[in-house]
Amino acid sequence: MSYVLNEEIQEILGGQPKLTLEESSKEFIIQGVYEYSLDFDGYIAQGERKIKLTVVNNFPNSIPKLFVYDNPKKMEHIYTDGSVCLATTGEMIYFLTENPSLIAFVHKFVNAFIFTMHWFEKYGTYPFGDRSHGYKGSLDYYLGDLKLTKEQYKAMVSIIYGNRYRGHMPCICGSGRKLRACHGKYMLPIIKNPAYKNEFLNEACGILTEDGKIVSKKSTK
Numbered sequence: 029m030s031y032v033l034n035e036e037i038q039e040i041l042g043g044q045p046k047l048t049l050e051e052s053s054k055e056f057i058i059q060g061v062y063e064y065s066l067d068f069d070g071y072i073a074q075g076e077r078k079i080k081l082t083v084v085n086n087f088p089n090s091i092p093k094l095f096v097y098d099n100p101k102k103m104e105h106i107y108t109d110g111s112v113c114l115a116t117t118g119e120m121i122y123f124l125t126e127n128p129s130l131i132a133f134v135h136k137f138v139n140a141f142i143f144t145m146h147w148f149e150k151y152g153t154y155p156f157g158d159r160s161h162g163y164k165g166s167l168d169y170y171l172g173d174l175k176l177t178k179e180q181y182k183a184m185v186s187i188i189y190g191n192r193y194r195g196h197m198p199c200i201c202g203s204g205r206k207l208r209a210c211h212g213k214y215m216l217p218i219i220k221n222p223a224y225k226n227e228f229l230n231e232a233c234g235i236l237t238e239d240g241k242i243v244s245k246k247s248t249k
């Protein structure tokens with residue numbers, strides 16, 4: 029797998045003369061100035077961004093992390109250390125399960141974020157809609173895209189946390205189908221992979237216990 033990852037990294041660097049690669053025993057660090065020319069629905073955004081992308085070498089069994097350093101003021105989803113909340117953990121895990129490719133990940137999440145920064149700087153709005161910040165935003169993915177209630181999301185977390193997944197169990201969503209024929213496809217990739225599971229449960233801990241924290245985060249801005 030790391031052979032393929034190397035090839036993908038070389039392909040990414042190939043078109044990016046201002047990016048450099050650092051390689052340690054456990055991760056790849058791609059950093060420098062990212063030159064972009066992105067086309068979303070016919071709107072072309074071109075420019076440069078100082079970034080860092082860290083990819084643990086067990087990719088795609090881990091989620092890459094993006095850092096940005098010249099972010100527009102007041103833009104959400106960027107933390108003080110420059111790390112970026114690209115998307116909900118469950119969404120990225122599901123995407124990587126379906127598309128185990130760093131290039132695909134960069135296109136889907138990194139480029140979309142870079143485009144968003146570009147757009148936000150120009151217009152002060154979010155081109156893909158105003159995704160909620162922090163844990164609220166994460167929960168919205170499970171409620172919206174996965175069409176679960178908060179109670180059903182709790183059941184999903186509880187099954188994953190307690191290693192209680194059985195394919196023949198009735199699905200958490202109440203569809204009457206078996207888990208394996210319904211929401212199991214979102215859960216199995218998390219269950220099968222300790223690193224994913226860890227990230228998912230960390231996020232769940234935030235969603236389920238720290239709702240109030242979002243308020244205090246906002247007020248300190």
Ligand SMILES: [Zn+2]
Nearest residue numbers: 199201210211
């Ligand atoms: Zn279901």
